[in-house]
């Protein structure tokens with residue numbers, strides 16, 4: 292029996308529930324990846340929705356997946372176009388019985404799923420979706436999504452006591468694909484209308500897309516350097532590869548599953564050390580889960596200026612102030628340094644993201660949605676739920692028990708960059 296496996300933000304072979312289900316129930320598997328031109332279009336604010344840093348990482352991730360599938364005896368069919376057109380056409384051409392894919396959380400992606408389902412069902416083809424992007428499965432959390440707690444602490448405490456984390460999928464040794472199918476080449480950045488800026492030597496890590504690099508980074512952060520043992524003390528850092536895991540770009544595209552990280556941390560706790568740092572990495576992964584469930588619960592509200600709490604706060608549309616913020620030319624050197632890092636590398640620390648977001652929304656009072664769209668374009672680790680969820684939170688329209696999460700830039704700079712090392716780093720003119 293034939294099945295088509297549509298890869299989305301699950302660009303991996305290891306612990307991929309969708310792929311494993313296909314292997315268990317079908318004998319002839321056709322993996323496909325579809326580049327949707329809408330994801331490379333301009334946003335309402337005029338930025339590339341996917342800028343060059345993330346696009347490069349995506350292209351590398353798709354290429355790695357293709358190589359890994361070929362090593363397993365299969366291939367990856369690459370297509371360019373709207374998946375709600377491309378997938379049904381391919382499914383009909385291959386005469387498959389079923390299309391399998393991973394379920395997403397945010398509204399745009401779920402709208403695509405719904406439309407695709409209608410089209411496939413209309414053509415007599417089954418469509419099976421698997422939830423797998425979180426640590427706790429949607430089916431195992433102790434609330435229906437409409438009753439998800441509105442604060443993270445309530446969510447975490449109850450999830451930790453009343454839910455559980457499912458086991459990893461068995462290792463994949465073979466993917467059987469019988470017929471050869473025409474595929475387009477993986478596009479280049481130029482094909483996508485993008486140019487890669489020159490590499491900046493100050494980048495925190497040489498991020499390479501794909502499952503192999505994700506597993507390497509995990510191995511390095513845990514076993515080779517044992518940096519995990521002091522994560523809780525270092526995680527507010529600003530400079531270099533070591534202050535945090537830097538796993539976010541791979542998590543965003545699903546090059547690694549959060550469960551793989553979880554079970555590796557458990558192994559580390561059993562063999563090396565179990566302390567508040569080892570727990571804290573899991574704690575942060577639970578934050579990531581929470582934003583995904585919030586995105587599912589609140590749909591389009593997550594992307595609106597009044598946010599998930601539908602709070603009417605006055606924001607202005609000062610284009611000049613926004614431009615200065617985005618270019619790192621504000622009155623605040625610490626904000627500027629962070630924006631320069633983002634613009635030059637596609638990455639910014641969590642502390643930096645909180646401060647620049649707070650500065651835009653609370654000090655400049657500029658529409659926070661512009662900032663979120665700017666992050667969407669630039670961040671190598673952009674994911675809709677984490678980005679828009681964190682921006683809601685920072686702008687005071689999200690699920691924060693404190694009314695306004697205001698960060699005083701000067702006191703934050705004094706606390707986290709007391710010797711101006713970070714500011715100085717980004718004020719040097721390094722190529």
Ligand SMILES: Cc1cc2nc3c(=O)[nH]c(=O)nc-3n(C[C@H](O)[C@H](O)[C@H](O)COP(=O)(O)OP(=O)(O)OC[C@H]3O[C@@H](n4cnc5c(N)ncnc54)[C@H](O)[C@@H]3O)c2cc1C
Nearest residue numbers: 535536537538539575579641644645672673674677678681
């Ligand atoms: C305004 C703003 C926008 C953000 N946009 C994104 C985004 O688009 N994509 C993204 O992955 N993260 C986003 N974050 C969350 C966080 O800043 C990054 O996940 C983190 O900096 C990535 O670095 P790391 O992998 O070294 O994280 P670590 O500190 O090593 O944490 C491990 C993992 O936990 C998860 N995590 C950590 N903090 C958060 C958080 N606050 N919310 C959700 N997940 C978290 C990430 O998957 C991260 O890789 C945003 C935060 C803010 C304040």
